Amino acid sequence: MIGFAEHAGSTPLHEAPESTLREKDPPVQKHSVHTLVFRSLKRTHDMFLSDHSALPPVSENAEKICKAVKAKDQYGSVIAIVEKQRRELAQEGITDMHHNENGGFVSNKDGMAADGSVKSSGDTSLALFTQNKAMLPVGLDGASSTGKMPTSLVSQKKLSSMPKPKWHPPWKLHRVISGHLGWVRCVTVEPGNEWFATGAADRVIKIWDLASGKLKLSLTGHVSTVRGLVVSPRHPYLFSCGEDRQVKCWDLEYNKVIRHYHGHLSAVYGISLHPTIDVLITVGRDSVGRVWDMRTKANIHTLSGHTNTVASVLTQAVEPQVITGSHDSTIRLWDLASGKSMATLTNHKKSVRALAMHPDLYMFASASTDNIKQWKCPKGEFIQNLSGHNAIINALAVNQDGVLVSGADNGSLNFWDWRTGYNFQRIQTQVQPGSMDSEAGIFSMTYDLSGTRLITTEADKTIKVYKEDDEATEESHPVDWKPDILKRRRF
Structure with a gap:
């Protein structure tokens, strides 16, 4: 009975004071900030790894539709011009055309293979597409089949945009x-x-x-x-x-x-x-x-x-x-x-x-x-x-x-x-x-x-x-301006 009374009067383990439990807990190990951050990153990686590994399948049809919409939105006007010029070329008898790497058109009837490579036989000439709707065969050396360089194909050198200097008296x-x-x-x-x-x-x-x-x-x-x-x-x-x-x-x-x-x-x-x-x-x-x-x-x-x-x-x-x-x-x-x-x-x-x-x-x-x-x-x-x-x-x-x-x-x-x-x-x-x-x-x-x-x-x-000098004029002291020498060097 005495033992039971003592046992009944004592505090149960689950009702022990907090201070008593804290004294019995093992000391908490302190980690560095670097370790804690690394563990957090690892948990995040493990959590979302399954999402990245199981990506939904890509629909080729959807990709084509997306590219077509984007092309029409950004290059619609250009595509319309190209199609119009294709029809005009077809009416003139040049029907066998395909795009070359530079965005122009190449004729297959003068020694150009369908894959864009030059055939071993025949005249190696390229048909270049110009603004005036003319298709002129130009040889690889830059001369046309007639022996003259077409003036429409000569790119005009862009003039210097640097303004001419103001005249100042000396x-x-x-x-x-x-x-x-x-x-x-x-x-x-x-x-x-x-x-x-x-x-x-x-x-x-x-x-x-x-x-x-x-x-x-x-x-x-x-x-x-x-x-x-x-x-x-x-x-x-x-x-x-x-x-x-x-x-x-x-x-x-x-x-x-x-x-x-x-x-x-x-x-x-x-x-x-x-x-x-x-x-x-x-x-x-x-x-x-x-x-x-x-x-x-x-x-x-x-x-x-x-x-x-x-x-x-x-x-x-x-x-x-x-x-x-x-x-x-x-x-x-x-x-x-x-x-x-x-x-x-x-x-x-x-x-x-x-x-x-x-x-x-x-x-x-x-x-x-x-x-x-x-x-x-x-x-x-x-x-x-x-x-x-x-x-x-x-x-x-x-x-x-x-x-x-x-x-x-x-x-x-x-x-x-x-x-x-x-x-x-x-x-x-x-x-x-x-x-x-x-x-x-x-x-x-x-x-x-x-x-x-x-x-x-x-x-x-x-x-x-x-x-x-009050007596100086633009004729007596002209501006000796050379825009090619005065190119702005940006450094």
Whole structure:
């Protein structure tokens, strides 16, 4: 009885507490994610294997009906024309016809076997089907049985679709301006088109009258070569950058520096102002671009991604708002709001030292030693190559008339028609007295706002102004256009 009471009072096994059962369960083996995924895939494979192995039988009749419907839908008009021409040929007495591999018709009565092979005896002639409903036997050597090549069978060579380039008057040297004591590295024209500023290796920024070429002002403050200049269209400010790692804001009402933008770790090679918001972008030898708030001097974004010196920068109001070219042979398109790279263009094989935005079209050009390339925004779609300027190109500029000009280290200037890529003029600059022939390099260039004057800064310490030749005509300077040579090479 005692044993029974004890047994009755004890908890049955199936009613044992959960904690007690959990303690007695064997430890659960943990598998890796890879093992679990593999097992899941195997179960799925086993589950659906029977479905794949027992596919329904294919009905040949249904396949024929499907192909007939598709052929009638896509080639109905062509089939009707072929049937009509077959009937016309039958009326003319040529009835024994079949299709050849090329989609034409072949006559069997002149040495062609039914399977399409040429018989060993007889005349090996092919009956070609032409647009004017004529069936003319043509020998395998291309001549007809009458000995003359039928004119209807001569395929007309497709004419080049490349448009003829627009005629541009040639450019000629108008003025040489001296005054700097070192290489002149950068130039900018102010928004009023009355004066322009240049920066040089003598650490001085000089402001010149655009009409007369006379010196108006000299600004000193940089302690190394001045590499970039830009004038604000909305404020009386001039921004400069140089190899001393400094970025300065000059107040042109007082002709003194009012702000410094600190952050670059090495020489600053390029500078640009956003056209609609008060933002300044600088690029340099530290392989990054920096976005500055013009007023607070805060470094808003650091555009990282290039692996070598960033030599040039462009800004515009719409996407991509910032475009940079680097010595790592790439061009990057940046979103200014996020500071992230939108695209990287790797078509160039050598350093990209110069960029130029077209003033009217949604396009830009980039220059490297291999060639000049044109791109379409916003995704950076490649348009065409402009090959022929075989030198280290330091500068690009383009005006509203579609004249793109490239300047190189060896003092050569090439003028291009933007639309077709036709190189209509080449100029070799002459060094000024007292300079060596090796000092013929062009470092920067820009058009004035009218697009009729081109300003270049050069290694012989001078500034040269070029203008269009007013006396030139299409007869005196014709367009030497060869479309076969100017085929667009897409790479």
